Each structure stands twice: as C-alpha cells, then as structure tokens.
Amino acid sequence: xxxxxxxxxxxxxxxxxxxxxxxxxxxxxxxxxxxxxxxxxxxxxxxxxxxxxxxxxxxxxxxxxxxxxxxxxxxxxxxxxxxxxxxxxxxxxxxxxxxxxxxxxxxxxxxxxxxxxxxxxxxxxxxxxxxxxxxxxxxxxxxxxxxxxxxxxxxxxxxxxxxxxxxxxxxxxxxxxxxxxxxxxxxxxxxxxxxxxxxxxxxxxxxxxxxxxxxxxxxxxxxxxxxxxxxxxxxxxxxxxxxxxxxxxxxxxxxxxxxxxxxxxxxxxxxxxxxxxxxx
Numbered sequence: 001x002x003x004x005x006x007x008x009x010x011x012x013x014x015x016x017x018x019x020x021x022x023x024x025x026x027x028x029x030x031x032x033x034x035x036x037x038x039x040x041x042x043x044x045x046x047x048x049x050x051x052x053x054x055x056x057x058x059x060x061x062x063x064x065x066x067x068x069x070x071x072x073x074x075x076x077x078x079x080x081x082x083x084x085x086x087x088x089x090x091x092x093x094x095x096x097x098x099x100x101x102x103x104x105x106x107x108x109x110x111x112x113x114x115x116x117x118x119x120x121x122x123x124x125x126x127x128x129x130x131x132x133x134x135x136x137x138x139x140x141x142x143x144x145x146x147x148x149x150x151x152x153x154x155x156x157x158x159x160x161x162x163x164x165x166x167x168x169x170x171x172x173x174x175x176x177x178x179x180x181x182x183x184x185x186x187x188x189x190x191x192x193x194x195x196x197x198x199x200x201x202x203x204x205x206x207x208x209x210x211x212x213x214x215x216x217x218x219x220x221x222x223x224x225x226x227x228x229x230x231x232x233x234x235x236x237x238x239x240x241x242x243x244x245x246x247x248x249x250x251x252x253x254x255x256x257x258x259x260x261x262x263x264x265x266x267x268x269x270x271x272x273x274x275x276x277x278x279x280x
Contacts, residue, residue, distance in 0.1 A: 096122025
C-alpha cells in the first residue's frame with residue numbers, strides 16, 4: 001500500500017522525497033505563505049479611515065521657490081495615489097505661498113483684505129495643478145473652493161464633499177476659509193472638523209515639531225508628542241494659534257511629518273510612529 005502511494009507521488013512530480021516529508025514540506029510552505037500574506041495584509045491596513053492632509057504651497061514649488069515645479073507635483077501626486085489605493089478617504093487643503101501670501105513681505109504695502117484675497121486665489125491655482133496631477137495618476141479628484149467660481153471648481157458644500165469622499169474621490173479644498181485674516185492652517189482645521197476627519201496630517205519640510213528651528217539652531221529638541229496647550233504656551237510655529245485652538249476644542253489630533261522623505265504619507269496613514277503628534 002505504501003509503495004502504491006509512493007508511486008502516485010512520483011507520478012505527480014514529488015520525486016526525491018517520501019510522501020510524509022513532501023506533505024510536511026508542502027504544509028510548511030503553505031503555512032509560511034499564509035503567514036506572509038497575513039503579515040502583508042496587517043501592514044497594509046490603514047490606521048485611519050478619513051484624513052485631511054495639509055500641504056504648503058512651497059512644497060509644490062520645490063527648489064525653484066516660485067510657482068509649481070512639474071516633477072515635484074507629480075511625485076506628490078504619485079504618493080497620494082498610493083495612499084488612496086489603501087482605501088483611505090483623503091481630503092487636502094493646499095496653501096498658496098509659492099505664488100502669494102497675504103502676510104508676506106511682498107504684501108506689506110497692500111490692504112490686508114485685498115492681499116488675503118490674492119492669497120486665496122493662489123491656493124486655487126495650486127489646487128487645480130494638484131487635481132490635474134492626481135487625475136493623471138488615475139485618481140478621481142474634485143476641487144471645492146470657499147469662494148464661488150463655478151466655471152473653475154465646485155463651491156464648498158459640506159454634504160457634497162463628504163459624498164465625494166464616500167465615493168472614493170479625493171477632495172481638494174481651495175480658497176482657505178473664504179475670509180480674510182484666516183490662514184490655510186485654520187482652513188485645514190475647519191474643513192477637517194466639517195468632514196469629520198480622524199486626523200490632520202501636516203506635511204512640512206522637517207521631520208516633526210522642535211523647540212527651535214532645526215535648520216537654524218543646532219541641538220534643537222524634537223517633541224515626539226506634545227499637547228495643544230504646550231504648543232500654544234511655547235509659541236511653536238506648527239500651525240497658527242487659531243488652528244491649534246480649533247483642534248484643541250474638538251480633540252482633533254495633528255500629525256506633523258516630513259513630506260520630502262518619500263513614502264512618509266503612506267507611513268503616517270498606516271500608523272507608523274514618525275514625526276510628531278499634537279493631541280490632548
């Protein structure tokens with residue numbers, strides 16, 4: 001009987017090993033394969049269902065300092081597309097500092113309201129550029145503006161924005177809050193709460209929050225975790241005080257990380273402990 005089974009195993013291509021050894025080996029390989037699949041599944045499970053990403057306008061300008069740098073915006077779009085494939089609902093608020101900033105030196109002799117309106121229009125330019133780059137990655141994207149410009153983008157309507165996210169589209173919020181004297185950081189906090197995001201991901205050029213500018217001060221101390229109150233007390237330039245206060249009042253965590261390191265957006269979404277976290 002044993003010889004019969006051995007002959008059958010040889011016919012099936014299991015030569016050189018006894019049936020018991022081959023079966024054990026096959027089972028071991030299967031178990032290892034299943035373990036690897038399970039590990040891949042676990043490491044690809046997002047920590048968040050819905051997030052809002054805040055990107056500065058300067059991040060899109062890269063080293064050229066002004067405007068939109070073509071290679072860089074497509075790199076960012078590719079990373080966002082990778083995160084989108086994980087099934088995360090992704091909203092974005094983009095700044096406009098690569099074109100115009102209402103509180104910058106270039107606006108010092110201007111009326112603040114007019115300067116802020118120009119800054120809002122700069123964010124719309126960036127939003128349209130990012131939308132184009134994302135759609136080239138095959139990601140359906142909608143731009144919603146705080147100031148109505150129907151020929152260019154949708155007006156911001158909260159329920160419509162949430163519906164877009166539920167349908168798997170990326171939503172880019174442009175135009176800030178639509179009001180002067182409020183930054184795009186405050187717009188990010190406001191929009192995140194309106195769409196019920198689980199966290200704000202603040203993409204910057206440094207790898208977290210420091211007690212001083214790490215690019216200017218040697219030995220600046222990094223905070224892996226810091227409370228809202230400590231950010232306000234220490235006057236840290238994470239986001240403006242209005243944005244931090246909004247997040248504090250609504251218990252919305254902020255994760256600050258380095259956008260310039262490839263793959264960091266995905267790492268944050270998957271729950272990897274990088275950068276700095278602001279929470280209660």
